[in-house]
Amino acid sequence: MNFANTPSFASQGLGPGTRLAMCIAASIALLIGDSHFGLMDRARDGLSVLLYPVQRAVNLPLAAGRHLGDFFVSQAELKAENDRLRSLELAQSGRLMRLQTLERELAQLKALNQLKVGRDNGGQLAEVLYTARDPFSYKIIIDKGLDAGIQPGLPVIDEIGLIGQVTRVQPLTSEITLIVNKNQMVPVMNLRTSQRTLLYGYGGGIEVRYLSTASDIRPGDVLVTSGIDGMFQAGIPVARVTHVDRPAGAAFARVLCQSLAGVQSSRYVLVMPQQPARPPQPAPQPEPASKKKKTSDEEDAG
Structure with a gap:
């Protein structure tokens, strides 16, 4: 193939300088037209x-x-x-x-x-520190003792009713035996009928014992302290009767109760003061002389 007569592309059309000048001129014209007339917006x-x-x-x-x-x-x-x-x-x-x-x-x-x-005779506020080591003894320890004038036998209540009795006193603390203790006994009275009876703990609960089956007692009756023992003040709420069972042929009814006070939940308690001294019980009357003579005559005749 003969390349001698082939035209060169570099020598065709405008020169590079001319093309550059035309591009510059077109760019300047577009810039001016766009800035003044908005030609390039669309x-x-x-x-x-x-x-x-x-x-x-x-x-x-x-x-x-x-x-x-x-x-x-x-x-x-x-x-x-x-x-x-x-x-x-x-x-x-x-x-x-x-x-x-x-x-x-x-x-x-x-x-x-x-x-x-x-109350006229006040009382001693105390805080429950802890329970006794034996949880089945149902005893608690409070932060008042001999230093506060606490004495054995004093009743202990909360804001609702009776929870127990002071059984041992130390210089700074006291032991309270709760009414649910199996050795604890409280003389109570039926608030509805005024009948007096005895309330015993049996280790976690309380019940009325030695109550005749013919007695007028029923569930819902409220029992309060009777005060006849000279230790517990009369009228302190103690328990509510929950169940009464009168077995056929039995001499006594079985009466289960529920404590009104927070026996095992109270944080603060009130130790009641000692009751005023009561007059001593009268001495038994001596038997008449005639009765004694008659009795001796009967023994001789026999």
């Missing part, structure tokens, strides 16, 4: 519409990465916030339970203080 609008899918496709990986990062950051922040709120909820729950306990104790103290003020 062209830009159309071009932006045409290039929008390309722009979205180019920005899609970057946006997906940013959204993915935001997702993990949000999850971490939500987890941290959830943990913080959970800890706060637990703390608030603990404060709420302590507040409710304090409210109950405050109400109990107010009621006991009213009982103390309302």
